[in-house]
Amino acid sequence: MKLDPELLARLGSLPVKARVIVESALSGQHRARLHGSSVEFAEHKEYTYGDEIRHIDWKALGKLDRYYVKQYEQESQLTAYLVLDASGSMRFGERGLRKVEYAALALASLAYLVSQQQDKVGLLVVGPRGGDLHVPPRAKGTHLADLLSVLDQAIADDDPGDASPAHAIDRVGELARRRRALVVLASDLFDPDDLTLGALRRLRAQHHDVVVLHVLAPEELTLPYEGLTMFEGLEGDHKLLANPSAIRAEYIAKMTGFLDRVRTELGKAGVDYHLTPTDRPLDETLQAVIASRRSGRDRR
Amino acid sequence: MSFLAPLMLIGAAGLAIPLVIHLIGRRRARVVKFAALSFLIASRRRTSRRLQLRERALLIVRMLACIALPLAIAKPFTSCASRGPVVEGGPQAAVFVVDDSFTSGYRVGGRTLLERTTEQATRILQQLGPEAEVAVVRASEASPSPTELSREHLRVRDALLDLQPTARPADLRRALGRAAQLLAGSSHERRTVYLISPLTATALPPGEPPWADGGPGLEVIDVRGGSALPNLAVTELTVTPDPTAGNRGIAVTAQLANYSTVAVTGVMISLEVAGTTVARGQIDLAAGERKAKRFLATLPPELRSAAVAVAIPADALPIDDRRVAVARLRDELRALLVDGDPRADRHDDELFYLEAALRPGDRAEAGTVVTKILPADLDGVDLGQFDVVVLANVPALSAPRVAALSTWVRAGGGLLITSGDHVDPVAYDATMLPLLPRSLRDPIDTAWGAAPNERAARALHLTKWEADHPIFAPFAEDAPGLADARFAKAVLLGPITDSDESKVLARFTNGAAALVLARAGDGQVLLYTSTIDRDWNDLPLLPGFLPLFQESVRFLARRRAETATGTLLVGQSQVLPTLSLKKLEVRGPDGRGAVFEGARLDNRQVVRFTAAESPGIYRVIGTDGTGATADRDELAFAVNVDPRGSDLAPAPPSVLPVSGVAASAFGRPHTRRVELWHAIASALLVLLLIESILIQRRR
Numbered sequence: 001m002k003l004d005p006e007l008l009a010r011l012g013s014l015p016v017k018a019r020v021i022v023e024s025a026l027s028g029q030h031r032a033r034l035h036g037s038s039v040e041f042a043e044h045k046e047y048t049y050g051d052e053i054r055h056i057d058w059k060a061l062g063k064l065d066r067y068y069v070k071q072y073e074q075e076s077q078l079t080a081y082l083v084l085d086a087s088g089s090m091r092f093g094e095r096g097l098r099k100v101e102y103a104a105l106a107l108a109s110l111a112y113l114v115s116q117q118q119d120k121v122g123l124l125v126v127g128p129r130g131g132d133l134h135v136p137p138r139a140k141g142t143h144l145a146d147l148l149s150v151l152d153q154a155i156a157d158d159d160p161g162d163a164s165p166a167h168a169i170d171r172v173g174e175l176a177r178r179r180r181a182l183v184v185l186a187s188d189l190f191d192p193d194d195l196t197l198g199a200l201r202r203l204r205a206q207h208h209d210v211v212v213l214h215v216l217a218p219e220e221l222t223l224p225y226e227g228l229t230m231f232e233g234l235e236g237d238h239k240l241l242a243n244p245s246a247i248r249a250e251y252i253a254k255m256t257g258f259l260d261r262v263r264t265e266l267g268k269a270g271v272d273y274h275l276t277p278t279d280r281p282l283d284e285t286l287q288a289v290i291a292s293r294r295s296g297r298d299r300r
Numbered sequence: 301m302s303f304l305a306p307l308m309l310i311g312a313a314g315l316a317i318p319l320v321i322h323l324i325g326r327r328r329a330r331v332v333k334f335a336a337l338s339f340l341i342a343s344r345r346r347t348s349r350r351l352q353l354r355e356r357a358l359l360i361v362r363m364l365a366c367i368a369l370p371l372a373i374a375k376p377f378t379s380c381a382s383r384g385p386v387v388e389g390g391p392q393a394a395v396f397v398v399d400d401s402f403t404s405g406y407r408v409g410g411r412t413l414l415e416r417t418t419e420q421a422t423r424i425l426q427q428l429g430p431e432a433e434v435a436v437v438r439a440s441e442a443s444p445s446p447t448e449l450s451r452e453h454l455r456v457r458d459a460l461l462d463l464q465p466t467a468r469p470a471d472l473r474r475a476l477g478r479a480a481q482l483l484a485g486s487s488h489e490r491r492t493v494y495l496i497s498p499l500t501a502t503a504l505p506p507g508e509p510p511w512a513d514g515g516p517g518l519e520v521i522d523v524r525g526g527s528a529l530p531n532l533a534v535t536e537l538t539v540t541p542d543p544t545a546g547n548r549g550i551a552v553t554a555q556l557a558n559y560s561t562v563a564v565t566g567v568m569i570s571l572e573v574a575g576t577t578v579a580r581g582q583i584d585l586a587a588g589e590r591k592a593k594r595f596l597a598t599l600p601p602e603l604r605s606a607a608v609a610v611a612i613p614a615d616a617l618p619i620d621d622r623r624v625a626v627a628r629l630r631d632e633l634r635a636l637l638v639d640g641d642p643r644a645d646r647h648d649d650e651l652f653y654l655e656a657a658l659r660p661g662d663r664a665e666a667g668t669v670v671t672k673i674l675p676a677d678l679d680g681v682d683l684g685q686f687d688v689v690v691l692a693n694v695p696a697l698s699a700p701r702v703a704a705l706s707t708w709v710r711a712g713g714g715l716l717i718t719s720g721d722h723v724d725p726v727a728y729d730a731t732m733l734p735l736l737p738r739s740l741r742d743p744i745d746t747a748w749g750a751a752p753n754e755r756a757a758r759a760l761h762l763t764k765w766e767a768d769h770p771i772f773a774p775f776a777e778d779a780p781g782l783a784d785a786r787f788a789k790a791v792l793l794g795p796i797t798d799s800d801e802s803k804v805l806a807r808f809t810n811g812a813a814a815l816v817l818a819r820a821g822d823g824q825v826l827l828y829t830s831t832i833d834r835d836w837n838d839l840p841l842l843p844g845f846l847p848l849f850q851e852s853v854r855f856l857a858r859r860r861a862e863t864a865t866g867t868l869l870v871g872q873s874q875v876l877p878t879l880s881l882k883k884l885e886v887r888g889p890d891g892r893g894a895v896f897e898g899a900r901l902d903n904r905q906v907v908r909f910t911a912a913e914s915p916g917i918y919r920v921i922g923t924d925g926t927g928a929t930a931d932r933d934e935l936a937f938a939v940n941v942d943p944r945g946s947d948l949a950p951a952p953p954s955v956l957p958v959s960g961v962a963a964s965a966f967g968r969p970h971t972r973r974v975e976l977w978h979a980i981a982s983a984l985l986v987l988l989l990i991e992s993i994l995i996q997r998r999r
Contacts, residue, residue, distance in 0.1 A: 092335035099335070190335060220336045228329040232336040240340055241329055243351055247340065254339045 015148050021109035022116070024273075024283040036251030044068040078119035078182060079137050081172045082107040082147075085165045085215075086127035086154040088235040093217045093278055100160075102278040103186035103215045104151045109286050110184055111151075115144040122175070125149045125154040126168040126187075129161040136175075166195035173203050186213040186276075188220075189262055197262065202271045211272040211289055214262065218279045223251050301976070303377035311370030322355070323563040338880035354805030358994045361987050368984040376976045385494060385519035389429030393449055393486035395479035395516075396421045399497030399523075400463050401440040401470035403945045406498070406529055416523040417496045418460045422441055424494055425457055435482050439475035440466040440496060441942075442871055449486055467619065467870040467914055469945035470503035476510035476518075483516045491516040498524045502944045504951040524950065530560030532567060533620035533946035535590070539608050539627040544770045545596045546856055547667025550627045552595040552777045554610035558585035567612055571595045573627070574606040604629050605933045606915045620946040624917055624938040633668045634855045636686040640694035640722045641833075650692045650720065653840035654832050657849045668853070683708040687857035688733045691721025692832050696727035710821025717825065718832040719743065719791040729794070737802035737827050739794035739820030743836075744812065747788045759786035762814055765806035769992025770855050771815075772805070774847040781844030790814065791829040805877055815852075824856055869942045873910040876920060876935055883923035884932075888939075889916025897923075912939040 041101075047056060047067035060068040066080055084107055097105070107123070110120050114121040121144070122137030133154060135147045143191035165187050172183050174276050189196055219225075244251075259275060266273045266285040272292050276285050303309065334340065398421055404414035433449035434456050443466065450456060476493060483491040493516050497503065545551065552571055558564055563586045571579040579595050600608050603964035612624040635658060641650035651672060658668045659811060672679060675694050678701050683689065689705065691697075694717075697705070709715050715735060725740035733739060746758045762782050765772050775782060793813050798800055802818035805826075816827045830836045832849070839845050868874055878884060883897040886909045896907045912918060920935035 089335035092333065094332075188335060190338070192338070217335070219334075223340075225330070225332060230329045231334045231337055231340055232330045232331060234333055234335050238337050238341070240337060241351075242340065246351065251339055254342055255336065258339070 007165055010164075015108075015112070015145065017105055017149065017241060018108035018112040021105065021286055022112050023280045029095065040055055044070060078114065079119065079176065079179060080110070080114045080119065080182040080184065081124065081125045081137065081176065082111055082121065083126065083165060083168050083172060083183065083185040083187075084151065084154055085185070086125050086157060086160055087163055087165075088127070088160045089188055089190045090127065090215070091234055092220070094151055095279075097216055097278050099188055099215045099278055101155050102276070102282070103213065104155050105282055106215075106276070106285055107150050107184060107186050108148055109282065110289065111144060111147050113286070113290075115139070115141075121147065123150055124168045124172065126165045127160045127163050128154065128157050130161055132163075132168055132171075137181075164191050164195045166191070166199040169196065169199035171204055173206050173208070176208060180207055180209065182209045182211065182293075184211040184213065186215055188215055197265055200266060200271055204269045204271055209272070209293075210270075211274070211293070212266060213274050213276045213289070214259075215276050215278060217276050221252075221255060221277060223248050225279045301376050301378045302545075304377065306374055308370050308374035311373065312897050314366040314370065315363055317366055319358060321362070322359045323784050358991065361991045365984060365987040365991060368980050368987060372977045372980040372984060373873045374977075376980070378974050378976060379597050379950065380974055385424060385521055387424050387427040387519075389427060390490070391431045391488055392428065392490035392492065393483050393488040393516075394428055394435075394492045394494060395449070395482050396422075396424070396434065396436045396460070397439055397472065397475045397479050397493055397495045397497070398436060398460070398463065399439040399470050399472065399503065400443070400466055401503065401945055402465050402467050402619045402941055403470060403498060403500055403503070403617070405465035405530070405619055406948065408525070408527065408529070408616065412465065413523050414463060414499050415559050416525075417521075418463055420496050420521050420523065421460050421494070422457055425453060425460070433486060433488065436460060437475045437479045437482070438463070438466075439470045439472050439503065441468040441471040441474075443468070445475075445478045446482065465619075467941050469942040470497065470500065472497060472499075472503045473505070473507060473510055480511040480515055487782050495519070496521045496523060498522065498529065498948060499951045500945075500947065501949045501951040501955075502947050504955045505912070506955055522950075524948075528561065529616070529948035530562065531617050531620070532564060532585070532615055532945055533557050533559065533617070533943065534569075534612060534623040535620070535943035535946060536592075537608070537610055537623040537625045537627045537940070541627075541629055544773065544851065546598055547633070548598040548601070548629060550597055550599060550608070550629075552597060552608055552610065552625075552627070553592055554592055554595075554623065555592045556583060556585060556612065557590045557921060557943070557946065558588060559949065561587050563587050563589075569593055569610060569612050571597060572609040572611065573597050574600055574603060593606065599627060599629060603933075605936065607936075607938070617946070617948075619915065620943070622915075623940050624915070625915070626917065626936050626938050628934065633688065633854065634686045634939060635668055635670050635688045635690060635853055636681065636683070637670055637672045637690045637855075638678060638692060638694050639672055640675060641720060641835075642674060643763075648764060648833075650831070650833050651690075653845060654690065654692065654849055657846040658853060661841055673848050683713065686713070686852060688714040688716065688853050690716040690718070690832075690853070692718045692753045693722045693835075695722045696724060696731050699731050702732050702734055706820070709735065709823035709825060712822040714823060714853070715825045716828065716852060716856060718828040718830070720831045720833075720835060723791060725791065728798050735820075735825055737793075737812070737816040737825055738796060741792040743789050743791045744810070744827075745789045755788065756786060757949060759788055759811055760790065760808040760812070761785065761787065762806050763809050765815070766803075769805055771848065771851045774851060775844065779844060781842050782839075782848065785839035785842050785844065786838055787814075787830050787837040787839070788831065793827075793829065826852055826856055828852075868937055868939045869941055870912060870915055871942075872912060872939075873908050874912065874918070874937050875906050875908050877906055878904050879932070879935075880925070881922040881932075882925055882927075883929075885921040885923075886911075887919045887921060888912065888914050890914045893918065915939050915941050947998065 032104070044057060044060060045068065047069045051069045054067045057068045057070050084103055086100050090103065091098055111121045118139055119139035120139045123135040124132035133150050137148050157300050165185060169185065171182070185200070187196065200210055201210065213225060223244055228241065229244055230241050263273055274285065274288055398417050400414060404412060404417060406413050428434065430451070430453060433451055434453065435446045435449045436456055436459055437445050463962055471960060472495070475496065479493045483493065495518060499522050534554050535557045538553045540551050542549040542551035554569065556567070556569065556580060565584040567583050567585060569581050569583055570577050578597050583593055605626055605628040607624060608622045608627045609622055614621050635650050637655065639649065639651045643649045646652050655670055655672070658670055675697065683704065705715065717735065723740070725742055728736065729739045735888050746760055747755045750758050762785060767777065787808060790808060790812055793816065802816055804813045805815040805817050808814050812829065814829055818825045834840050876884065878901055881901070883895065884901060884907065885893060885895045887893040892911070894909055901907060916939060918937050918939060920932045922932045923929045923931060
């Protein structure tokens with residue numbers, strides 16, 4: 001079953017939507033968890049047929065001339081930080097969900113999933129003029145409701161600022177200290193100086209797992225407008241009178257170049273990158289994130 | 301600028317409409333709040349200026365279109381000074397006299413004068429309006445004229461546009477007279493003749509005006525546009541057989557005229573014989589000068605006649621830069637030799653050396669037919685069959701024979717009289733003075749009483765000959781073949797006779813005359829005071845003998861050969877003998893001609909060809925009773941343009957009729973109204989087209 005974002009928008013409160021998304025995404029699956037990659041070494045075991053070749057400890061082979069396989073144990077509790085870019089540019093969206101709403105729903109469903117696993121989940125909302133909203137990571141049952149209400153508040157904010165998510169990501173690095181954490185950023189990454197990409201690279205350097213949901217409206221990918229159009233910016237007072245058909249090809253080329261650059265740079269840094277148009281079903285997005293986390297864990 | 305309907309300019313307030321639409325359009329632009337504006341701005345930077353320009357251009361085009369519409373409806377017009385005719389529409393009768401003579405083929409600025417003429421005529425025709433009755437009278441000589449006025453303007457316009465320059469000169473006086481006749485039959489009060497022509501003086505010779513006072517009005521349009529029309533032309537061409545240039549020789553004389561006010565130098569002139577250029581020359585002509593250029597040429601061996609053309613480089617009027625003629629070799633030179641001292645031994649015969657000189661090697665192609673007779677046979681001879689008669693050592697003739705000979709000479713015959721023992725000066729003076737350039741006296745004999753070894757030293761020699769005379773043309777200055785000849789005996793001459801004029805062409809070293817030439821009527825007499833054989837001199841043994849007497853006989857024959865080739869002008873008729881042919885076809889240079897056969901040819905001695913409308917050579921092709929068809933070269937003839945049309949000097953206004961408006965119409969300046977709404981309406985259409993394109997590109 002696919003969850004059309006437009007249908008989802010008509011559902012009730014955010015917790016309900018999050019649960020629907022998670023249940024839709026996990027329906028038919030035997031066991032699904034959101035993993036971090038922060039697993040710890042447990043012991044050596046002599047290699048037997050059927051063990052993963054890639055888990056062979058080659059240093060031990062050099063010292064002892066015997067094949068040992070490393071065995072790992074997952075960290076006892078996952079700590080997830082959800083970062084929502086609620087700046088002005090995220091308020092865009094002409095049909096169905098606006099980008100901030102889509103991002104909030106995606107993060108809400110992740111929060112729901114994490115809290116279901118009894119893991120800790122925290123939230124940072126970047127963009128409100130009054131300052132960033134921060135919900136520290138907790139695993140308590142009532143914590144999820146607090147977190148979702150903050151998300152609701154972020155969606156309802158009609159006076160967003162133009163802050164970059166970069167400082168929030170840096171702050172997550174500080175909050176997590178030396179403990180590995182799963183950081184999920186939902187943003188359009190419209191950052192004039194690529195500050196956000198730099199912050200994400202730094203976060204990865206601290207060995208945190210980083211997932212980026214690159215949320216873009218379909219209109220931003222195709223520029224489907226016709227006729228003389230006055231474009232007004234969502235951050236700042238920029239206006240532009242243009243004939244979209246005259247500049248469409250060049251715009252799409254620039255947008256494609258931007259996406260390629262983001263994908264390449266984040267891929268090099270080891271960031272789990274997901275291009276997420278707002279017309280994509282949210283359960284698909286959630287499944288994609290879960291699947292990528294699972295495959296990432298399997299590779300280790 | 302003024303307006304016929306100025307109230308319509310109120311519509312110019314519509315100028316505000318596009319401005320308002322433009323401003324509203326800007327406000328009506330769809331507003332989209334867009335997050336990725338930075339990408340749009342980066343993309344648009346290159347196209348925004350173009351879009352802005354396009355928007356502004358659209359605004360300007362729309363504003364211009366909105367102002368052009370009321371402007372066109374208001375019918376603006378302006379006035380300008382014009383030298384053209386005053387043309388008003390409405391009921392009237394008008395005749396266009398258009399000059400389609402060969403002069404109208406003159407090119408100015410890449411266009412012929414006739415093109416200017418038809419352009420002016422069609423413009424006036426349009427301005428006259430549909431109620432006008434009109435006709436076109438062509439001004440070229442002998443061109444057909446319409447019989448009535450017509451309202452079929454389209455047909456008249458087509459007739460004007462179909463006009464081509466003819467090869468005839470213009471006769472404006474006749475054409476104006478015909479136009480006046482046509483207008484006299486019209487019931488309209490307004491009757492006008494539009495004379496459209498370069499108005500050359502030759503087309504309007506002084507004479508009676510084509511109509512008197514009370515005649516139609518005359519509007520004159522001078523299509524020369526005030527510019528001079530310089531022209532070089534070959535105005536005459538004469539071709540005559542010239543025996544001095546050989547038996548196939550011809551003399552071609554072309555006259556060139558410079559019809560301009562500036563001198564021209566180095567004009568190339570070329571002579572074509574049978575289609576091949578055989579001679580070229582250069583000629584300088586002062587302003588208004590006419591000059592003759594003479595060529596000598598020979599016809600190709602296989603031809604007895606050939607087309608001859610003299611041409612100069614084509615100028616603005618090329619039709620008169622070339623003139624043609626048909627050159628025909630006359631029959632062979634026919635010489636009657638009267639032998640006054642016939643001998644059984646050929647070498648001793650009086651005429652042995654002369655006959656050998658006139659027919660060297662007895663060759664048929666020598667060009668001379670020699671007939672020898674004795675003096676007694678002269679009575680039975682038709683002198684008209686001969687070109688030259690040689691009386692060689694002939695005793696004095698009887699008075700009737702002398703009279704017959706004198707008549708023949710005065711009619712153009714050539715007579716050569718040579719001396720000898722049978723020439724009795726007394727008897728000659730008694731009967732033959734009408735033929736002699738000088739009376740004769742007793743001969744001088746240098747050998748008389750001289751010892752054999754002294755005879756050579758006492759002999760006479762030829763000297764002081766007229767080196768420029770055609771007889772001596774083959775000789776070099778010292779001419780050893782002549783100067784070395786020794787003359788032992790020669791007849792002395794007395795006073796001048798009653799011949800028209802005489803001239804000593806050569807003398808002996810003692811001052812006595814050796815060759816005397818006299819003109820008698822159209823003929824000539826050459827008196828040689830020594831013998832034509834070796835009796836009195838040894839000239840026949842020297843190389844100078846043959847050329848001297850060949851040239852002498854040819855020179856004497858020339859008077860009869862100089863029959864000028866007839867000149868036929870375009871439009872003139874040619875009379876052709878039927879020669880008992882069954883069919884006779886005349887084919888002109890343009891392929892057109894006439895065919896005479898059946899009733900047009902049977903039982904006729906001659907036929908008249910009247911369709912020579914193009915200059916050039918007209919071939920005559922005959923079919924005889926056996927059905928064989930062949931070119932009859934002897935009947936071919938040349939046709940040239942009338943040289944009067946080559947002179948493009950303008951006619952003075954005084955030669956035009958003085959009735960109506962003619963007195964002031966010769967380039968009369970007046971104010972002309974120029975309506976502008978056509979141009980504005982055209983501009984409006986263009987603006988609307990541009991507006992559509994701009995809108996299309998904006999989408």
